[in-house]
Amino acid sequence: MKAVDISGIKSLLNQPKNIVIVPHKNPDGDAIGSCLGLYHLLLQLNHHVTIIAPNDYPHFLKWMPANEKILIYETDSKKCEAIIQKAELIFTLDFNALFRTGEMETPLKEAKAIKIMIDHHQQPDDYAKYVYSDVMMSSTAEMVYHFISKLSLNNLITPHIGTCLYAGIMTDTGSFRFPNTNSTTHRIIADLIDKGANNSAIHHNIYDTNSYQRTQLLGRALNNLHVLPELKTAYIVLSQNDLNEFNFKKGDTEGFVNYGLSIEGIVFAAIFIESMQDEIIKISFRSKGSFDVNEFSRAHFGGGGHINAAGGKSELSLSQTVEKFISILPQHKSTLTK
Numbered sequence: 248m249k250a251v252d253i254s255g256i257k258s259l260l261n262q263p264k265n266i267v268i269v270p271h272k273n274p275d276g277d278a279i280g281s282c283l284g285l286y287h288l289l290l291q292l293n294h295h296v297t298i299i300a301p302n303d304y305p306h307f308l309k310w311m312p313a314n315e316k317i318l319i320y321e322t323d324s325k326k327c328e329a330i331i332q333k334a335e336l337i338f339t340l341d342f343n344a345l346f347r348t349g350e351m352e353t354p355l356k357e358a359k360a361i362k363i364m365i366d367h368h369q370q371p372d373d374y375a376k377y378v379y380s381d382v383m384m385s386s387t388a389e390m391v392y393h394f395i396s397k398l399s400l401n402n403l404i405t406p407h408i409g410t411c412l413y414a415g416i417m418t419d420t421g422s423f424r425f426p427n428t429n430s431t432t433h434r435i436i437a438d439l440i441d442k443g444a445n446n447s448a449i450h451h452n453i454y455d456t457n458s459y460q461r462t463q464l465l466g467r468a469l470n471n472l473h474v475l476p477e478l479k480t481a482y483i484v485l486s487q488n489d490l491n492e493f494n495f496k497k498g499d500t501e502g503f504v505n506y507g508l509s510i511e512g513i514v515f516a517a518i519f520i521e522s523m524q525d526e527i528i529k530i531s532f533r534s535k536g537s538f539d540v541n542e543f544s545r546a547h548f549g550g551g552g553h554i555n556a557a558g559g560k561s562e563l564s565l566s567q568t569v570e571k572f573i574s575i576l577p578q579h580k581s582t583l584t585k
C-alpha cells in the first residue's frame with residue numbers, strides 16, 4: 248500500500264464513528280461499487296455510515312446491495328449537509344480533487360471530519376489526511392479490496408462486499424480487458440467469486456439491461472462516428488437533438504466512445520455530447536498505448552483522468568468544440584502515429 252498510514256486508520260476505526268463515503272459526480276460502476284463495498288465493511292465494524300453521491304446515476308448501477316441507502320446530494324442537499332457536518336470520518340472514493348464532487352465541494356471543504364482518500368487517478372490533490380493513491384491500480388474497488396486486506400479484515404468480506412467490488416473492478420477494466428488488468432486483479436476477482444459474488448449475474452445486471460431506445464441511440468452514435476486515419480483518431484458527436492430523439496437517460500452513452508477505439512489502427516477516440524442542461528459539451532477520451540489522454544484533456548479540455556481514459560468539457564458550441572479538437576490534433580501527430 249502506497250503512502251498511507253494504515254495503523255492510523257486502524258485506530259480511527261476502533262471505535263464506532265459517524266462516517267460518510269463520497270464518490271465523484273456522475274458516479275460510474277467503480278465509484279458506486281467501491282462506496283457500497285466499503286459501506287458493507289464499515290457497517291460490520293459498528294459504524295454509522297452514509298454514502299452521499301453528488302448526483303444521480305444510471306439505472307444499470309442501481310441493483311447493487313444497499314443501493315437504496317445512497318443519498319443524492321443534488322436532491323437532498325440540506326439533509327446531506329447536516330450529515331457531512333456531523334461526520335467524524337469522510338472517505339472520498341474514486342476521485343483525486345474535491346471539485347470532482349461538483350456542488351458538494353464546499354460542504355466537503357468545510358467539514359471538520361478527517362478525510363481518507365482511496366483513488367487511482369493521476370495527480371491527486373492533498374485535501375485528505377490519509378491518502379491511499381495508486382495510479383497503477385485497475386480500479387478503486389480493487390484498492391478497497393487491498394485496503395480491507397491491509398486492515399486484516401478479509402474474513403469480513405461478505406457476498407454483498409464481493410458483489411460490489413466485483414462490479415467496480417469489472418466496469419473500470421472493461422470486463423478485464425484494459426491494460427490496467429493484471430494477474431493480481433484476476434486473483435482478487437477469483438477470491439470475490441469464492442466469497443459469494445455471482446459473476447454471471449453481475450455482468451448481466453450491468454451490460455444486458457439496455458432499453459430499446461438506448462440501443463437505437465447507439466445506432467445514431469455509430470452513424471455519427473468519424474475517422475481520421477492519418478491521425479489514428481476516431482470521434483463521435485451526439486447533439487442534444489440526437490439525445491432527445493431517443494429519450495436519453497443518464498448513462499445511456501456509457502461505453503459508446505470505445506467503439507471508436509475498436510476500429511483497427513485507431514489509437515485515440517473521443518465522444519462529444521451536447522448537454523443543454525449543463526450548458527457544456529461533455530467529452531470522453533480513450534486511447535491505446537502511450538498517447539496520454541489525461542495530459543491531452545488537462546491541456547485542452549479542462550479535465551483529466553488516466554493515461555488511457557479521461558473526461559473533459561467545453562463551453563464552446565458542439566460544432567466549435569469539434570473544430571477545436573480537429574485543429575489541435577496535428578500538434579500530437581507524432582505521438583499518435585508513432
Ligand code: 5GP
Pocket residue numbers: 271341343368530531532549550551552553556557558559
Ligand atoms: P469518463 O470519460 O468516463 O467521464 O471519464 C474517464 C475517466 O476520467 C474516469 O476515471 C473519470 O473518473 C476520469 N475523469 C473524468 N473527468 C475528469 C476530470 O475532469 N478530472 C479528472 N481528474 N478525472 C476525470
Ligand code: MN
Pocket residue numbers: 277278341367386387419
Ligand atoms: Mn475508477
